[in-house]
Structures are given as structure tokens and as C-alpha cells.
Amino acid sequence: MPEPAHHFQRSAHHFQHTPHPADPFADEPAVTDVQYDDAVDDDYEDGNALAGPLSELFAVDVVSAQGQCTGCGTTGPIAQLRVYGPGPGLVARCPVCGQVVLRVVRGTESAWLDLRGTVSLQFRLGADR
């Protein structure tokens, strides 16, 4: 049995630090073609996981907003994008065509939001948000 720990122990085998570049998107190609293969790739979460990181930047819930992809024109909730990460940032891809719809990188003093794959974001202004 591991000894009980009162504090979180860093485990050595995961999560090397990647230093944040000044402009994390400088070398990012505008369009990335992805062929999904669900049989081998399940190493991603989805846009629901962006809710916390984006809550640092926005006062409204972004993951229930409808986003339109510049790659294929599909519109759907941000919650349904495929999210890869965590380092050096969270990359949200269109589930249909693989286009990078949104990226968010958090540094110590600033955050970068890359929306170049997003045509538009539509927010519903309901009674409770």
C-alpha cells in the first residue's frame, strides 16, 4: 500500500513542462487535415472540458455556444469539438473535418485564444445565462 499523502505527489512519468513561446500560434498552419481513425485514437476529450479554462476568459458559458467551422462549414456546440491537450495548449478540432476550430493556451500572465478556424460563435441569451 502506498503511504497516505497529505499533499499531492508529482509523478515522474507524465507531464514534462513545455515552455510557452511568446506567440504560441506563430508556426501553426491555418488548416490541418486530419483523418480520424477511431479504432486506434481515443486520446482526446471533448469541448465540455474547455468550460473551465474558458470560464477564466468569458463570463458566459462558451461550450454551449454554436460554433461554425471554417473547414467544412459545420455548425455545432463547442462542447462537441474534439479536444487534444493539455500541453502546450488545448486544441479543439471539428469532429467532422479535423479543422482546428479553437485553441487556448494559458501562460502564467496571459492566455491566448486562437479562433482562426471559427467562422462565428452564436450565444443563446436565455433566461439563466
Added chain:
Amino acid sequence: MARAAVSGRLGERLRWRVATLVGQRVETPAARTLVLDVPGWPGHLAGQHVDLRLTAEDGYSTQRSYSIASAPDGASLELTVQRVSEGEVSPYLAQDLLDGDLLELRGPVGGWFVWRPEQSEPILLVAGGSGIVPLMAMIRARRQLGVTTPFRLLYSVRTPEDRMYVDELQAPDPGLEVTFLYTRQVPEDWPRFPSRITEKDMAAVAWPPSMLATSYICGPTAFVEYAADLLVELGQPPDRIRTERFGPTGD
């Protein structure tokens, strides 16, 4: 009321809060419920989650998301963490915490994978492994409010002992139908061989497309993709299927 509480978010970005662990419950050999006291908790909707931030003594810090298991009007906030072998964070949360420990959290977050009591359509919940957690919050919210909306739950686990909340799920709850599905080992005299979810399993619980039900699917990424495809093949409109992927946590 959850509704009023959540509107308190308008115009206010979320801060990290410090929660105190006030109790723990063993749910399965690998999963534990953490009962948290969170001063100033604004309330939540069933299906939302929190982000936990863990910081080691050397300053290294990392974050993970955990769904809220408790109903919106509960006295405390409950999370259920299932230990992932070789995982960095979950073994610590699921076996090493002591009552009185402090945890840093941000939330509630996520406005899409939620069930609201005013939804009147029938609901299908499909859980793989720890994906039961946010769906349990929906079941608890429904029961707490005495809502009669019909709910069905299909809950896939490896073995009978991997089922969380089993007493609560087996207690009578009118309008809630629960089906367990085993992928590795079944209880004695169980009519179905252990196997991953099939089209037949899904067809047995899916609401007829004409009923315009909403389906919520949650669990490891591969499970969610597969289950969502089955529902689409069975004729459920894709925009009535809501999914939440926990990552490659394997089931």
C-alpha cells in the same frame, strides 16, 4: 433553486475556491466519493463539472475535470473519482486523501452537458464506467424535485463490483428504468454474456425516434464514440444526442 443560483454567474468570471474534504464514501474497490464543503458555492445544474487544481510541494501544478455527482440542492458538493491505473491524479484523489484536506477547485462549469428539470421529453442516459457520475446527478435531481419525466439508464461496467451507487440505483424510483451491462464478468445466472455494448442492447433502451427524446452519453472516449454511433444508426437525430468524453481512461 439551481436556476436562480446559476444566474448569479452573469458578469462574473469564475475564481478558484478552496474546498474542504468533510467525508469520503467507498463506491467500488476503485472509486471513492469525496464530500466537499465549499464556502460560497453558487449552486449547479445536473451534469456540470468542476476543475480541480493540484499543486505539488515543488510548485508543479496540474488540473483535471470531475463531474458533480450530487443533486443541485444537496447540502454539500460530491465528486466521485475512479482510480485510473498509472494515472497521475486519480490514484491520489481516490485513495490518499484524508478528511480535512483542502482542494482547490473551479466551478461549476459546463452549460451544455446538463439536464434541466423543465425539459419534458423522455431521457436516455448511457454510462460507461465513471461516466455514470454526471448522469447520477441527473437521476438525483429528477428524484429530488419529484419530476415524472421518464428516464432510462444503460450502465456499462466491467464487472458487478465496478457498479457505483448500486443500492441507490436499485431502490424503487418510479419512471426510472435501470439496465446494467457487463463487459468482462457477469453476476451468477445472468442471461447475457459479457461483451461490450451491442446494437441490440442499445435498441432495447433507445426511445422511439418519434418521441424526440434526448440521450446523454458519458464515459471513456472510445465508449462514447461507439455508443453515439449506435444511437445514430438506430435513428436518433444526432442533435438530440449529448456526449461527454472523459478521455482515454479505458473501460
